[in-house]
Amino acid sequence: MSPLRLWLMLWRAQWHEGPLRMTVPVLAIALGIALAAAVYFVNHSALEEFEQAARRLAGEADLVVRGPSEGFAEDLYPQIAKLEGVAVASPVLAIDVSLPGAPRPLPVIALDPFRATRVQPGLLGEIAGGLRGFFEPDGIFLSMRAADALEAGTGDRFEVLVGNAPRSVRVLGLLSDTAYPQALGIMDIAAAQWMFGRLGRLTRIDIRLVRGAALADVHSSIELLLPAGVTVAAPAIDSDRLASATRAYRVNLSMLALVAVLTGAFLVLATQSLAILRRRPALALLRALGVTRGGLERALIAEGVVLGLIGAALGVALGLLVARWAMRVLAGDLGAGQLAGATGSLAVQPLEMLAFVAAGSVFAGLGAWLPAREAAARSPALALKSGDAQAGVGTTRPWRAGLILMGLGGVLALLPAIQGVPLFGYGAVALLLTGAVLLVPDVAERLLGSVPAMRRAPLALAVAQLRGSTAQVSIGLVAIIASFSLMVAMAIMVHSFRESFVAWLDTVVPADMQLRVGQVGSTATLTETDEIAVSRIEGVARSEFRRVLPLALRRGAVPVALIAMPIDEASAAERLVLVKAVRGRGPSQLPPVWVSEAMVDLYGWGPGTEVVLPLAGGDLAARVAGAYRDYGRSGGSIVIPRKVYASASGDSAVNEGSLWLARTADAAAVEAAIRARAPFGEALQIRTAAEVRDISLRNFDRAFAITYALEAIAVFIGLLGVSVAAASTALARRAEFGMLRHIGLRRRQVVTMLAAEGVLTSAIGVCFALLLGGLLSLALVYVINRQSFLWSIDLAVPWLALAVLAATLLIAAAITATLSGRAALSGDAVRAVREDW
């Protein structure tokens, strides 16, 4: 018999036996693939869009000279423009402009239109209509997205914050959405330098080379001219930066989606194993009739692959729908916030869709492989014998392999991240999980063996049934153990993170009130006079001000945050959540700075090292006095004593403050007084500590909402597995129930027996998954979280949530078993005993 015909025969028989049994693994794979595909499509499309936008801004530049956010002297520009091989040099001042009351700053690209259009030819068409007005000192072109956000049209005016004063700018025209899909403004460079107090400063020079000029030669000539902190390279695409900044979060989400797929694969393993067990005599008959061992094995694997193929195709279609919805509703942001703002178009290649379909088929094929091999290896003579369903199943106890895999997982957990992605960490989780799953049959056998003898017949029968079928019980438990243990691990990780986050908030937001000049951006500040005015307001018992600004330490990397605040070595431990500190000053006379954990990982700035900060007034040598946790800035931050910063940079302005109120003070009255007294008071962002805490925690929960959703779906798939196992086992045991009814077991006693089996089985699964989840959470907390986000967290277990979850699963399992039993008993006990088993 040809394998295809054999397979078709088996397929028809399987379908005839129970369409539902075949539908469930298909649905499980579909759900898993849908999640994985949706997460991938959304993240990929959003990144693709940002990348295209960034390319448009860089235009056709061959080289880009880039400086820190504070910029560099514009004298460099004519020197570069005159170099041999340089056709055009276009000076650029890129600046994040603060907007009163706006949640985000407006990125403004200031340029010389005549030179810029030779690097970005498309720009001329965009601004041609308003070219004459382009040179107006307060004129700006806005992208459609920026115009929408500002609710401003051509000819309208809007305010920006410059220093401590608002300034009005006029919209000269709108840039097309296709060319500039992101929110930005384009200005004349001279006007911007004047308006934002950056006279004589540039942040970038875009360079086009003469045709035929050697890139390497020009690169070397430019390099010789560059001051410290300024670099030259081929255009660094901002999206690279974005991609690296969001990679950890995206990889985490993708891994979670993969968990759902894996759970689906485990479910295929469970359902195929049970289906093959049920069909063992039929399969043995085929072997007896002349089907070869290999032919049977291939046919059964093909069955799994086809189930996977159908499920994966459905999953990709569902994933596309979900992704389209997510792009439209969430604008490409799955919770991390950094990818927010995509326009909502989905970029999906057919090859990517095919890859997901292939992945689903492979997973399902792997799930079918083990039971297929066992079925083919079984002696036909034995398999044809009645009562063979349990015999020989899982007789080889794979606990040794399980322990070895878990040991290997432990070793992988000790290895570092690759390119910022904790691949070994994920490998460790996969090995720990697989190894632990291999221990399930032995653990189940021991646990069931330790159940005391029951006096009541239904319970005694339930225990006997489970003891006699530990292999089947283990197979049925695999999917739920895989999904529930990962859910437990994620729940512990997220809870640990949240607890650490709350503790961190309490330390970094100790004051009653926080104020900020402009939400983000670097153009708005308060002067020392403003500080004094605010601190003298009635009700303000104490005040403290900070200067927070971005500091570019490495080209292409996310700028780190420099925080100049009143701090010294004695008070550092109270002001920051220090994880490592250097005791004593040592021989170094350099001023102290403290760095976030990300700085230690990304820049190697461990406590005790001496570092150089490229400040506006020149480089500042400092020593790292300690490392602290900073959950607010994943790209890294540096805390420097404010006096040190002010004297080194000449910048004494501030843009953030903390206020401690007098006991009797009314927060609302203080806020009103500040707004009335301070310049551009209405633009100040003022929040009480409770509001900051609320907003931060809401953002935190939002970021993890998608995580919870993915986990819940994985557990749902696992529970589906338990239900299918219970239903198919109950159906297969109808004859047994019939016999028990004949010899005097009441209907409800049979149902009690099944419920007891369900609860006992699930209890084993839940206990095992809780322990395994605890183990996996260590890998998540200490390896994956640390390597992904570059910050540490303290382990905290959400006991109550886990208890509720475990109880819910137990109840669900009992209900499932009961319903399955009732369904199996709904038939006639008389007929049941007539079915041959």
Add this chain to the structure above:
Amino acid sequence: MALLDVKGIAKRYREDRPPVLAGVDLTVREGEYLAIMGESGVGKSTLLNLIAGLDRPDKGSIRLDGTEVSALDDDAATLLRRRQMGFVFQAFHVLPYLTSAQNVGLPLVLLGTDRRERDSRVAEMLAAVGLGGTGAHYPRELSGGELQRVAIARALVHRPRLVLADEPTGNLDPRTAGQVLALLQAQIRVGGGAGILITHSLAAARTADRILTLTARGLESTGGVQQGGP
């Protein structure tokens, strides 16, 4: 004295079909072992199910040791079966996850029999059916004949008043079938109850005290092969 008294029972499953049983009468005395034969679909198993209280007749009465079986609700019928009846099926129906001894002891577990007594009666019963020493064996380790012996031991271990055997030798070779039937008859006698054997096989029927044939007209006596009753 009549242990089982069936009078005028009728059963119809579908209105558009003729009744499966119509006015069937049957009396089984204590210690009697009778065989019921008949063509397929004539209602032999239906009759057995009605006697066992697994189904209800449309008409007529079934009294077992003075109890009207057809008037019992599901729970009461279950209790009656548990205490007073034993079953042997064609497909053995021995639980694969229990040992032979555990399978045999199942009715005693349901009756709440003390463990020591249960063990002793199970061992006694296994020895009686020729399976002494196989109590720890699982069904997969036994042959078809041995499995049916386990089933017979299970049907008799709680000393039921009535044993109902539906084609108990249908899956066995003639030699084993003969041994099993002899065993069944002997054990019913020893236990002091009565037995009804449903069979297609004349050879099997001939081991009974009395043979009845079920037809569309009801039960008809075919003749006694042996003298029944103690």
